[in-house]
Amino acid sequence: MRKVEVVTYSEDWKKDFDEEAMRIEKIIGSEIIATHHIGSTSVNGLSAKPIIDIMPVVRDIKKIDTFNHAMIAIGYEPKGENGLPDRRYFQKGGDNRTHHVHMYEIGNPEIERHLVFRDFLRVHPNIAEKYGDLKEALVKKFPYDIESYISGKEQLASEIEREALEWYKGID
Template identity: 60%
Template sequence: MRKVEVCSYNEKWAQLFSEESEKLKHIFGNEVVDIHHIGSTSVPGLKAKPIIDIMPVVKDINNVDKYTIEMQEIGYDPKGENGIPGRRYFQKGGDNRSHHVHIYQAGSYEIKRHLAFRDYLKSHLYEVENYGELKERLAQQFPYDIESYINGKDEFVKEIERKALEWTE
């Protein structure tokens, strides 16, 4: 059973993103348009689960499935769309997750949503502090219940996302 662990921001997360994104560029080659560090580990100062979220943007999402074996060879477990149409999702590390890869096709609304959320937090430090404290409380309250942890953040995340999308307009 996975334990929900939230820790202080770690400067190494940016380097771990860079190292992994190079591996992904090597696998996907010219299919990749861009690769973004998203999620809590991409926001300096934000407490987070120590899992690097990576968002490659590709020319054609349907071509991603051709690279499943190469992704498995570097430790990723393919999860298909995993509940979000138009996404290809991969996890690395089993119960001790280290990376999540969320692949979208260029032009997907999901790209805008993720980048707005990240960039809004980077520019609103009081939100970073509030979000980090909420995550820490929820991790203590639900140490072995990831679903309750996620549900506990849901309202706050949706509110930040709403503000972020307005802010980017």
């Protein structure tokens, strides 16, 4: 059973993202339009599971499966859509995961959703702190129960997402 871990923000996460994004960009090449650091490790000061979430935006999602062997060669496990249509998902690190890669084709609404959530937390450190505090409390309560941990933060994450979308619409 994998232990759920939430740690305080690390300045190393940005460097880890940059290094890994370069590796992935070398493999996927011109198919990548942009690569974004998403998830809690992308928000300065936010406590997080120490797993770097990377979101490459690609030209054609159907072509990504042709890169599976190259991704395996740098330590990733291809998971296909992994429950989300039109996404390609990869994990690195086995039971001690270090990276998640979420690839979407340009125009997929999931791209905006991830970026708006991240940017909202970056601009609202008080909300990021509240989110981090909840995650720290949940990991203490459910150290070996990832489902309960995820379920416990779902309501607040949904509230933040709604607020973030309203905020984003207001800055257009």
